[in-house]
Every structure is written in C-alpha cells, then in structure tokens.
Amino acid sequence: NAGVTQTPKFRILKIGQSMTLQCTQDMNHNYMYWYRQDPGMGLKLIYYSVGAGITDKGEVPNGYNVSRSTTEDFPLRLELAAPSQTSVYFCASSYGGSNTEAFFGQGTRLTVV
Amino acid sequence: AQSVTQLGSHVSVSEGALVLLRCNYSSSVPPYLFWYVQYPNQGLQLLLKYTTGATLVKGINGFEAEFKKSETSFHLTKPSAHMSDAAEYFCAVSELLANFGNEKLTFGTGTRLTIIP
DSSP states (O other), rough: OOEEEEEEEEEEEOOOEEEEEEEEEESOOOOEEEEEETTTEEEEEEEEEETTTTEEEEOOOOOEOOOOOSBOOOOOOOSSOOOOGOEEEEEEESSSSSTTEEOOOOOOEEEEE | OOEEEESSSSSEETTTTTTTEEEEEEEEOOOOEEEEOOOOSSSSEEEEESSSOSSEEEOGGOOEEEGGGTTTTEEEEEEOOOOOOOOOEEEEEEOOTTTTOOOEEOOOOEEEEEOOO
C-alpha cells in the first residue's frame, strides 16, 4: 500500500552541487507531476509526464530536468543548485483526466546553502 | 489561465465552532474544483472534489463544500471543528495542459487552520 514514495526526505546541498530527487508510484498511474511548495505561495508545477517517454514543462521548470523511462519512476534532477531552489518538493501521480484525484508523496525538504 | 484565490492565509476557530475556508476561482469554462488537506510534514490528500452534478459536495472528516457558479466560489465548511482538523488547506482548480490535453491542478496559496481548545 505504498502509493507515491519520495526519497530523500531531507537534503542539504551546497551552491553549484547537483542531485536527483527520486519518485516512484505503484498505482500504475500514467500521469506524474513534480511540484514545489514555498511558504505562502501554494504549489507550483515544475514538470509533468503523461506516460513513459513523455514529459513537458510546467510553470517553473528553470534549473530542473526530468525523465520518465518507466511508468513507475519520475526522477527530478537539479543541476547547479541555487539558493532559490530551497523548497519542499512534492511528487504526485494520477490516473489521468480532469476530475481524477492526484496522490502525493510526503515531500522532500531541500535546502541550498 | 485559471486561478484560485483563498481569502485568509490563517484562520483560527474554537473547538466545536463552525469552520469556513473561502475559495474563489476564475475560469472561462466549467471547472473541476478540489480541496486538499496537508497535515504537518506530510503530503497533500484529497478532502473532496466537485466535477458535475450536485453542487453540495461532501468529503472526508465531516467537511463539505458548495459550488456556486454565480459567485465563482467553492467554500469549505465543517459544522463543528475538532482539534484534529488543524492543518493547511488548499483549494485547487483543474486546468487544461496545453500540449497533451491533460489537465493539471492549479493551487491556491493555502489557508492554515488553527483550532483553539
């Protein structure tokens, strides 16, 4: 009964370092999303995917990259980390369609110093 | 683009009192509307959603919301607050993604609900 699993839960990066946030889901959902959550700003969409091999940019994609080689996994890559990327990152998945529920992971709290 | 406005970033109510969290949306087409709840250090989980049909929607934990098209509102209510309701609540509207026809959620900025014993 895992749902959406994100790793790591916490991470501190130095400016200029890179890292990959992992996300995997076991619900066979086609649609997967990466959001960032900043205080008082709600959630902003970074990237999304509608199936293996298909990804596209959301509202705030700069500084990030994604890939989707399998239905289950949707990693988010940060290249050259900057303080502006300090945030809480959430991965989500859904069956698809406008009225379907999105299931969220527990988040990754990232600090760039 | 669609947008969501949540009035009041912080709301405090006494235990047993009415909870009212406000949400207004902008949309040029009939929207799908959602309320999500986030407990501390957790991800978001769905409280309730409006798609079509009955405008009064009931969700989990005694919450409900009413879709009012004329007011472009989708306010969340609960008749009697419980200590366990303390959390952050997000209103969201479904929005068409340009490239693939799928729809994504556009979130409001959230309302933190505090329950006073």
